[in-house]
Amino acid sequence: MAGPAFTIWGRLNSHNVKKVAWFAEELGLAYVRHDIGGQFGYTDEYLAMNPNRLVPTIEDGKLVLWESNAILRYMAAEYGGPRWFPHDPIDRALADRWMDWQFTYADCQRLPFLSMARTPREEWDVAAIARDVDRCARQLAILEEQLTRTLWLSGGEFGVADVPMGVYINTWFHLPFDKPEFPRLADWYGQLKDRPGYAANVMIPLT
Ligand SMILES: N[C@@H](CCC(=O)N[C@@H](CS)C(=O)NCC(=O)O)C(=O)O
Structure with a gap:
């Protein structure tokens, strides 16, 4: 059985969530996104993952990660390779x-x-x-x-x-x-x- 999909937590009217959802599509990555934050509020489960009370957060296997640009760098390194982020x-x-x-x-x-x-x-x-x-x-x-x-x-x-x-x-x-x-x-x-x-x-x- 396939493992859990790459998960994006965050409302799409956030600039920082847009970055992650857009880049997932550039990489052809299958993902699920859950609305949270802003007008959707927060849950205790979410705040346990991201105590900053901010979006986005991602889950990917055992990884839980917040800070949108750190997320982008992780995605490029894990799923993109040198095409997306040069090795030099x-x-x-x-x-x-x-x-x-x-x-x-x-x-x-x-x-x-x-x-x-x-x-x-x-x-x-x-x-x-x-x-x-x-x-x-x-x-x-x-x-x-x-x-x-x-x-x-x-x-x-x-x-x-x-x-x-x-x-x-x-x-x-x-x-x-x-x-x-x-x-x-x-x-x-x-x-x-x-x-x-x-x-x-x-x-x-x-x-
Ligand atoms: N440096 C953080 C900033 C995150 C941030 O400020 N997110 C805003 C939306 S763009 C937020 O969560 N605002 C509060 C909320 O939506 O409840 C990142 O890049 O992930």
Whole structure:
């Protein structure tokens, strides 16, 4: 009898859960996902696995793991191999840094996202949103520059290092604020949109 499937715990309207569900599809991994967190609340069983009261968490055989980018690295190593995460230490480090860098970006996107996607329009703090959008744009200029030098954040081809910012860039392009033009970012986003796992798990209504 087949063992338990790779299990993802977390609601899909979470950026960090989207990363894991999308990447599972890129790897062709059979998985089950259970809604938990946010509007679904938590169970004691879940909090015993992840005491941070955050999503996502995965179970894979005897492994229980939280922290979305650590999960992505595990998935790439266990199920993907060098195609997804280069063995060469220099290539790997250059790709890997964009995964950690995403948390820097997430910090400035938090307020516009929570304010615009999860708050009635009449309650938006327009000045605060504009300040954070400006901060996000300054950070995205760094990504734009990188994408003039490599096609993907992972290097010459799409890989795991494109996933964290790949999720966040969908939100950047969808939230209704004025934004500067970033042509290479727009190209990169256009290519992500053609990936079925991205369309199914990331390009869903922002809620
Ligand atoms: N660094 C953590 C952050 C996890 C996190 O902040 N998750 C958010 C959703 S994106 C969360 O769980 N919020 C509370 C909730 O959903 O109940 C990771 O990358 O996994």
